[in-house]
Amino acid sequence: MTIIYVLIPLGLLLLGAAVWAFFWAVRNGQFDDLDTPAWRILMDDDQKPPPKG
Amino acid sequence: MSASGCFHCGQPLPVEAVTVRVDDEDRLVCSEDCARTAALIDARGLTEFYRFRTGPTAAGEATEVAAGRWQAYDRRALQREFVSTDADGSQRAQLLVQGVRCAACSWLIENALGALPGMRSVRVDPVSTRATLHWNPAQLQLSEVLAQLAHLGYTPIPYTEDAGDRAARLEQRAALKRLIVAGLGMMQVMSFAVALYFGAWRDPQIESFLRLISLLVATPVVFYAGAPFFRGAWHRLRVRALGMDVPVALAVGGAWAASVWNTLTGAGEVYFDSATMFVFFLSAARYLEMTGRHRALSLTGALAHHLPRVATRLVNGQPQAVGTMELQAGDRVLVAPGAVVPADGVLASDSARLDESLLTGESLAIRRQRGEPVVAGSLNQEQGLELVVTRVGADTVMAQITRLVGDAGARKPRLVELADGIASWFVAAVLLLAAVVGYAWWQWQPDRAFEVVLAVLVVTCPCALALATPAAFTVATAALARRGFMVRHRGALQSLSRVSDIVFDKTGTLTDGASGVSAVEPAGQVSADDALAIAAALESRSEHPLARAFPPPDPALAVDAVNAVPSAGLEGRVNGRCYRIGTRTFAAAPGGDPAAQEQFPAAPDRVVYLGDQDGLIARITVDERPRQGAAGVLTELAARGLRLHIFSGDQPGPVEAMARQLGMEHWRATLRPEDKLAAAAQLQADGRVVAMVGDGINDSPVLAGADVSVAMGEGTSLAQHSADCVLMSDSLEPLATAVHVARRTMRVVRQNLVWAVVYNLVALPLAAAGALAPWMAAIGMSASSLLVTGNALRLTRAAAPRRRMVQVDRPPTAESAPAKACCKGTARAAS
Structure with a gap:
């Protein structure tokens, strides 16, 4: 079972990566608004091209 | 409802509806404004908006x-x-x-x-x-x-962004990060703990490796994610008090320290899993509570500015747009129709009609003459007016009321938090006991002393006690938020459960600001229906606020030659006959029948008279209507043993009428903001626990001074800032639910506390006697916490059945059904 001396530190590295990714997301405001994005996907952005100007 | 209403704003369509092409389909809208806005949205290719919006929207400006x-x-x-x-x-x-x-x-x-x-x-x-x-x-x-x-x-x-909003955002982000660390860390430590429980392949080397790794993962969880508990405990200890955070910090810190010691010495048990689990559950509960609080705050803080930022100053007779803060006493300022007066001043135009409801709660606009004072924050309802500024900024009446709010908030009686009070004593007792037990064991068996003291601390680890209150409050807060009732802090629920008197403001609280025709008294040959139809036809051409009280006109009536006479009323032809509607003297045409005039003695305001060539033919009383379902909610509250009051700034007549209509015995009229505060203080002096429900700036001081206050979500933000709770719904119904849930919550809290105390009374002697292994203590602790949390979760259901009961009271009309569905949709989209 000496393999766990490799696997567990590897698992901890992944844990660190996950925590870092979450922190990055929080810092970038990904969790600030959890409602709008769910709606946004329902709406087409490009029905008609908006007139320039 | 939507089929017959305006495509854009949803209001009833007038006789001559405007057609606009949206998405290559003809749509009927109520006015040119709506047509222009819809056309603009169509031209930009954004008509998807109409498919997904949850309610009607306002028309745009020209x-x-x-x-x-x-x-x-x-x-x-x-x-x-x-x-x-x-x-x-x-x-x-x-x-x-x-x-x-x-x-x-x-x-x-x-x-x-x-x-x-x-x-x-x-x-x-x-x-x-x-x-x-x-x-x-x-x-x-x-x-x-x-x-x-x-x-x-x-x-x-x-x-x-003011300091409060910024702090709230940073707090939220920091809490989320802590929650993530605690959650991920807990999962890891748990998986190692499982291996350890199963004997870790009976290999002492692997066992100590797993312990070391657990230590590595648990340490940031305890000291980063658990930091608020340690900080809270430290703050409490510094002011020589024992709060809920003290036992939490002690348990987490103690379990961690003991585990570290055992890891290093390779003896005994480790409790990293318990420590991380504890931190995670508590962080999750606090995070949920905090998001609810912030959401309520951000919704209410959204309209923090009442005064316009821009004013129009007259410089040598030329209008010039300047910032409101640039204004000085003595400046001449123009206020456009429909705009808000930017500063206190003296009217320099001949006359003006101002809506001061924001400040006084008076729902009818007031006429001011040249030289009379005009206060900042009032709404100019007629043509543009000119005023000479006397006071700006912090000196205005509005700013003074705002300060009054701050003062009242500082004086507010706060009920001591029940659980915190118990916890302090409990914690003191546990610490004392642990010390005594430790000393006793030290005398008798010094090598077991540490283990037993730890067992005492772990078994009494006040999980259940610490969770008893927050779990119940969090569940109740979340359940109420879903029902449209935002609780801004825990104390509010507790106060709400003890409330004996509820004080309501009238305008905007018991009524929704809309008015309706409450009585038509005809004279002579005209029937009440005909009189109302004629009046409605005439008023449909008027912009006066009173005109909105009338029902939509009958399209069969031909109306022409309508002429508005300022300060008097309207005259016009309906089906070829001349009518006048307005004040008594105006409507009673010269040479009219004096008998009819005597039939209608002069009455207080909110009454209009209808006359034709031969004199008065009807008296029409216009009054505010109670909010839909208000009577049912009030009956229910009264049935719960609450005394209900109306405190209004309005005239006695309408207040009494409203009180009678809603079956309320206690009402007071013509109260200024400070009078309302004094009246509430009087009730409190009599030993009553007062809840105030209001919406306007004039309610703000009393909202801050009441034991618990509820602001209407559509009310002014100042009111919401000084309130403990915010009613986010159009109906008063969540208020009854909130009172019910608050009482249930306190019952659950008490049950939880009793359970926690009983559990500790049983487990503590066993642990002190050295009869409990730490793992037994850990299981007992977890089971006790689960029980407490499960009990709290029952509150979710406490909020739900109320809905069905209340709905039965209300006759299911065809009109209320779609409105209900629409409101629900909005609430969900906004939450």
């Missing part, structure tokens, strides 16, 4: 009006307040956008503004109705952006 109105925002002096400039010259600003109801609105704004040349990015948060803009000032002026918003039917207000 192009020429909108452009001029926002011009002043391009002034540097004004922009300095809320616009920031990046290094590359691009600018950023935040706006509060009034009228944003749902995600579809934010989508519309983001797409419409995003298409403007020079706009870098637009984000609109539909919950806080806040828009964040980033644009290039070389290509795009801020006034163009604001005007565009106004065209779409939204009202932008420049927004400066």
